[in-house]
Amino acid sequence: MNILGIETSCDETGAAIIDANEHQRRILSNVLATSMHTHAKSGGIIPEIAARQQGTYMIPVIHEALTKAHISSSQLDAIAVTHGPGLIGSLLVGVETAKTLSYLWNKPLIPVNHLFGHVYANWISDHTIVFPAVVLIVSGGHTDLLLMKSHTDITWLGGTCDDAAGECFDKCARLLGYDYPGGPKIAQFAKSGDNAAFSFPRPMIYNHDYDFSFSGLKTSFLNATKQHFPLLRKELTHIKGGWQQVAFGSQLSTSAQKQILYNLCASLEKAIIDVLIIKTLKAARKYDVNSILLSGGVAANQALRDTFAEILEKEKLSVQFVVPEKSLCTDNAAMIAAAGFFTKEKATWNDLEANPQLYFA
Ligand code: KG4
């Protein structure tokens, strides 16, 4: 069946068409427009501006998705749309568009939880995932562990008590003067650093539950950064444009200083990765799972992907390790269409509502 997926939970406007059956989910088109450039100067997403941009992008993006897929509206079998969690103004753009098209084209509507969208990015391919599976969701706003015994038997095992892992990456990058999303920047610096140079805390790593905490780690990173670069914060408040000017202007003029920065980033990345992996493996062993799935934007982190694979190999854990291709880890509409294929719940144009607080219902 051909499913149109629509994603507008944050700043992105996405539309995708997938051709889905029991064996395979194939992407026919996957179009994404972002308003991130308009938020750069403010240092974060401004919800109203994001929603206004999405209002103008939505129809052109859907049109492009249909055109690229060589599909007409009459060939669609369903419309899957993110109805939460997310920013209310942004969600409304996608939900109200999906309702309108469903009414006009007479197509069933499938409401999709954005977080399950991330999970189902793992089902965009022809590989077979064997249940039970432990799923680690690491997006910008969420860090959660799920146990999936089937598509309908899903249990939430735990999640973050404060910041999400992605949020920790973003806030630490912000401290260095980098805009959202900061994870890729930290990862880039980390590549040239020594990840054992700083011994950052691994919060809650050996607790008996499956919960996480990353806000303390962020504070440790801030303290270590200030210790080595005492002027950093002060400079950043004065110099617009961020770390580049601070770093190459007055602060990080020597290669030794740059190395400290790389070491800070590598040590931060390693601390986050250690916690995520230890907790996921603990759940995998306890529930004797056949598969471990990664999902969400932070799953695009190469060090996380590599370290996971290495540890599974070293520990001789016979589980299937699945992670979506990098472009499908961050927000996109193909994952919403894929989740739509596996969602039993249906909606109609007159009963679907956006729900910004939606979690694991
Ligand atoms: O799933 P996502 O695209 O959006 C949400 O639903 O929140 O995730 C965005 C998050 C951001 O925190 C971003 O910094 C992080 O994913 N991220 C990364 C990388 N790429 C994206 N974090 C670390 N390393 C990366 N390569």
Ligand code: ZN
């Ligand atoms: Zn997301």
